[in-house]
Amino acid sequence: MTKTQQLVDFFDQFEQFSIAVSGGIDSMLLAYIANGYAKAQVNIVHAYSPAVPESALVRVKNYAKKYTWQLKVIDALEFQDDNYLDNPVDRCYYCKSNLYTRIAEHGVGPIFSGTNLDDLGDVRPGLTAAKEQNVLHPYVEVGMNKADIYQLAAHYGLEEIHSLPAQPCLASRVETGIKIKPVDMQFIDKVEQKVRKSLPSLKNIRCRISHQGIFIELDQLPEQALFDRLSARLSQYCAEQGRIFSGMKLYQKGSAFLNGVNHG
Template sequence: MIRAKLEGVLSSLGPVTIAVSGGVDSMTLAIVANRLLGADTVNVGHAVSPAVQPEATERVRLWADREGWALLTLDAGEFGDRNYLDNPVNRCFFCKGHLYGAIARVSERQILSGANMDDLGEYRPGLDAAREVGVRHPYVEAEIDKASIRALARELGLGDLAELPASPCLSSRVETAIAIEPAMLIAIHAVEKLVGARLQPQTVRCRVRHTGVVVELDQPALAAADGDRELRAAITALLPGTLAARPVRFEAYRKGSAFVGATS
């Protein structure tokens, strides 16, 4: 039923370019669309930048080879925009604006995103950018939420992709109004990989805050991290410049906790 509704929407659109981040939502959308309509009708656009985890780009390229996608790899150019780098509360508006603009410059096709029904209940300035350039959201049009996307991925036999944890862009780890810097994002990713390898947490986020560096963890991992001076020292060693002088602490994971000042 879920698949049929989604395929019905996709079949009505004509040639498309799907913006794919490497997460389960957009990846599953691209797989369904490409299998249904073929690579002559479906292009896949993926932006490579300091804010995108290298593993996400590797995943996109792996599945592109596996599924025969017509893949467009892009530099969206957001790191040349002071509006983005200043990290305002609507940073995602500038990020998505650059992404969709970059896709539009290389493709005249209808642009699609992996936004789903759950996204409509949150402050998502990226959806405003999508609206300005006419991006369509097939999951929303088919009334499909996140849980249903994972169910669809399992139905399609997509293996680990179906269980892929949510992992927003690395810039989302930086508290609102702290300037985004590539070296900072590289360090954030390195810290998350270090803590992930050491503690095997279900969830890990390295947040850069005005008050210091905070590593957020699920409760079992948080209990293991408390009092681990060696881990704290190893994290500090990965931090660049003045960031290394800030205090490092561990806290319970809170979704979107670096995002401060959102308005309705």
């Protein structure tokens, strides 16, 4: 039995359900397969906030139009939650608690997420919130990991999402204990867009806001001449924004989390 058929068999246990779609490959593929092959009424819900890159919202809307999704764009209201804004090490718990609460208000049936088997190996407070609110994870139910998801996306010719790197929310770039602010989310998104224009082939680009200043983390550091030019431009831009540019270094997953919680 194919992975697609296993997912469809899982979906067909339900008359209707809602899928939380972030704009990343996992949830986008899940929505694509459910909307295209499941018998159930499929409701796609995207939560847009300052912590979500504008590109993710555009991507979700484009797919909804192209594949006739029944889409709702909502505000998860996490920026009204002081527990989230304080940016504790379990910030993701408060984020997902708000997200799933809002989806339950706007969606129908059980809520599905794009969590896959590989996610279960990380320390993810958001999974605790999902469990508390009875969120189901179809990829986990049928035994799919990240490699399976990329393979399926390629099979269906979904080139835009197949080429996407991992895209954790912008708040994941802020070091634990530094308050989450909308202006910082905008700054991070703009900086990462600037860097990607100079280094379009890199998979992971992170603008980190730390207690020591602004760091840019990259899969691979560019050759010296480009390194120097890009550093100068970033230093100038940070100065214009009243920030201190502290340099570029190699990407380290979860480096913004001071106790080593494994996130983007």
